[in-house]
Amino acid sequence: MPPFGSGLLVLTAPLGALPRRAAAALAAAAGLVAGPLYVHLQPGLRLAAAPPPSPAAPPPAGPALLRALAALYAAAARRGMDLRVLLGPGRRLARPPRVLLLPANEAPGPPGPVQLGLQSLAAAAYGCPPNLPALLLGDPAGDLDGDPEEDPECDPDAALPTFSSVAVGGTFDRLHGAHRLLLSTCCLLARDRLLAGVADGDLLRHKVLMELIEPYELRVAKLREFLEDVKPSLRYDIVRLLDPYGPTITDHDLQCLVVSQETRRGGEAINKQRLEKGLPALALHEIMLMQDPDHSENEEDKISSSSLRHRLLGTLLRPPRQDPALPSRPYVIGLTGGTGSGKTSIARLLGRLGAFLIDADKLGHAVYVPGGPAYKQVVATFGAEILHEDGTINRKVLGAKVFGNQERLKSLTDIVWPEIARMVKEQIREAEAQGKAVCVLDAAVLLEAGWQDMVHEVWTAVIPEDEAVRRVVARDGLSEEAARGRLRSQMSNRQRVEQAQVVLCTLWEPDITRKQVEKAWELLQQRLGHDRNP
Numbered sequence: 001m002p003p004f005g006s007g008l009l010v011l012t013a014p015l016g017a018l019p020r021r022a023a024a025a026l027a028a029a030a031g032l033v034a035g036p037l038y039v040h041l042q043p044g045l046r047l048a049a050a051p052p053p054s055p056a057a058p059p060p061a062g063p064a065l066l067r068a069l070a071a072l073y074a075a076a077a078r079r080g081m082d083l084r085v086l087l088g089p090g091r092r093l094a095r096p097p098r099v100l101l102l103p104a105n106e107a108p109g110p111p112g113p114v115q116l117g118l119q120s121l122a123a124a125a126y127g128c129p130p131n132l133p134a135l136l137l138g139d140p141a142g143d144l145d146g147d148p149e150e151d152p153e154c155d156p157d158a159a160l161p162t163f164s165s166v167a168v169g170g171t172f173d174r175l176h177g178a179h180r181l182l183l184s185t186c187c188l189l190a191r192d193r194l195l196a197g198v199a200d201g202d203l204l205r206h207k208v209l210m211e212l213i214e215p216y217e218l219r220v221a222k223l224r225e226f227l228e229d230v231k232p233s234l235r236y237d238i239v240r241l242l243d244p245y246g247p248t249i250t251d252h253d254l255q256c257l258v259v260s261q262e263t264r265r266g267g268e269a270i271n272k273q274r275l276e277k278g279l280p281a282l283a284l285h286e287i288m289l290m291q292d293p294d295h296s297e298n299e300e301d302k303i304s305s306s307s308l309r310h311r312l313l314g315t316l317l318r319p320p321r322q323d324p325a326l327p328s329r330p331y332v333i334g335l336t337g338g339t340g341s342g343k344t345s346i347a348r349l350l351g352r353l354g355a356f357l358i359d360a361d362k363l364g365h366a367v368y369v370p371g372g373p374a375y376k377q378v379v380a381t382f383g384a385e386i387l388h389e390d391g392t393i394n395r396k397v398l399g400a401k402v403f404g405n406q407e408r409l410k411s412l413t414d415i416v417w418p419e420i421a422r423m424v425k426e427q428i429r430e431a432e433a434q435g436k437a438v439c440v441l442d443a444a445v446l447l448e449a450g451w452q453d454m455v456h457e458v459w460t461a462v463i464p465e466d467e468a469v470r471r472v473v474a475r476d477g478l479s480e481e482a483a484r485g486r487l488r489s490q491m492s493n494r495q496r497v498e499q500a501q502v503v504l505c506t507l508w509e510p511d512i513t514r515k516q517v518e519k520a521w522e523l524l525q526q527r528l529g530h531d532r533n534p
């Protein structure tokens with residue numbers, strides 16, 4: 001774990017040289033700073049000069065600065081760093097730096113004039129305490145310090161246009177490098193105010209793995225903190241977007257909308273509406289999409305929140321519940337998921353990896369076979385019309401009676417759940433007797449039944465509703481309406497995700513599901529301190 005919670009990196013190289021050097025500078029800083037890394041750009045600054053250096057206005061907002069920002073944010077994104085390149089000094093930073101860093105080569109020894117210059121710059125520009133540790137990030141090639149070389153492609157005089165009031169919209173989930181570059185561009189374009197619309201509600205409905213999108217309040221808090229750190233002189237109006245237009249079609253003061261290749265058409269639609277309402281059209285400023293050099297086969301090639309959500313699948317999202325009443329062995333995973341979510345195929349894969357499988361659906365059927373512990377009570381409650389001629393319960397008829405009718409479903413589950421739970425506990429004892437370290441309890445309605453106290457972790461399979469309906473119609477021969485009714489009698493994906501330690505998704509090819517499950521299993525073994533074979 002890097003020793004400092006936050007840091008301030010001062011870069012004095014010419015802007016044109018930064019794209020080639022960003023990765024090395026951030027690699028050196030990443031080993032020292034765990035949390036936010038602020039960057040102060042002051043090309044040509046000589047920190048050892050007398051009198052002590054003073055902070056200068058940020059570099060001019062032109063293509064050279066944009067390229068430097070793009071390189072820095074791309075390099076930070078590769079390392080998952082929380083980078084904030086400061087575009088104007090101002091009030092204290094949200095996470096005050098605990099260390100000051102400068103890429104420079106100097107012989108080790110007591111702090112010299114460079115470190116003292118660094119401390120006085122940080123104090124003057126950002127109110128840092130004067131005695132913060134100031135470290136030089138040595139580089140054997142001596143390649144990180146000021147180098148007069150400029151990027152020949154950059155016209156140093158070309159300036160970005162500026163506008164009093166600028167707007168931008170997005171979901172801003174897990175504020176990644178591309179968001180940070182987009183927002184920094186907005187900050188450079190805006191002189192007084194930035195209106196940021198944050199998508200929520202129905203706008204998220206069709207997003208990939210929408211259940212893993214951070215809550216609106218968290219997205220807004222991170223966005224505001226980033227913006228206020230980066231350019232504190234602007235006014236930020238952050239609003240909830242429930243449709244693609246938001247206030248951009250009514251706000252008289254707006255002058256510019258920042259778009260990407262993908263959202264330009266949305267910007268044009270906004271302008272059409274503005275003109276119809278007698279408002280002036282907005283200047284559309286298009287930014288480049290930032291490429292993700294590390295994207296895998298099934299991910300987009302641009303840096304995207306959906307790829308980041310993808311990478312969360314199979315990982316531990318929140319710490320397991322600690323319940324001293326639960327025996328530590330075998331370790332029980334409660335695997336749940338709505339109908340059609342593919343949890344049974346996940347259970348099978350876990351079985352192949354060595355888990356002991358308990359299928360609650362099957363135990364559910366077993367409790368009301370004739371002579372079973374729940375048979376008489378189920379027949380007494382639902383009548384003889386649920387019986388086949390041979391006296392066994394016709395599950396199709398029983399299912400039609402209970403699915404879509406909460407009261408009847410509750411009557412059934414009040415009878416069968418305690419019996420199924422008893423059988424599950426027997427099976428866990430059996431797993432222990434066989435010396436199995438991990439049990440997977442495959443239970444469709446584990447959370448609805450309140451069975452969390454029987455398991456160490458909850459893993460949930462999620463699938464978009466339309467896909468679940470398609471699968472259930474094809475598999476169980478139900479009508480679309482009946483399939484939707486069955487789904488809606490269960491918890492939503494989001495409710496399950498909120499209570500789950502691990503989330504898995506079977507939306508893509510079987511091979512992708514297999515890799516997710518292997519990753520989840522591998523990480524579980526690490527948590528349990530096991531080798532691969534339980």
Ligand SMILES: CC(=O)SCCNC(=O)CCNC(=O)[C@H](O)C(C)(C)COP(=O)(O)OP(=O)(O)OC[C@H]1O[C@@H](n2cnc3c(N)ncnc32)[C@H](O)[C@@H]1OP(=O)(O)O
Pocket residue numbers: 337338339340341360361364365395396398399402409412413416417420442443444445446449451486489490
């Ligand atoms: C706590 C647990 O998870 S126990 C396991 C779930 N079983 C129960 O809750 C017992 C009550 N349910 C039943 O007895 C049966 O499901 C019946 C009779 C209603 C229907 O039987 P069948 O038509 O054979 O359907 P089956 O049992 O395969 O269940 C079909 C789907 O209904 C869902 N389902 C089962 N029970 C419930 C329930 N109580 N509430 C909501 N949905 C349920 C399951 O998700 C299953 O889908 P999946 O196989 O994709 O996961």
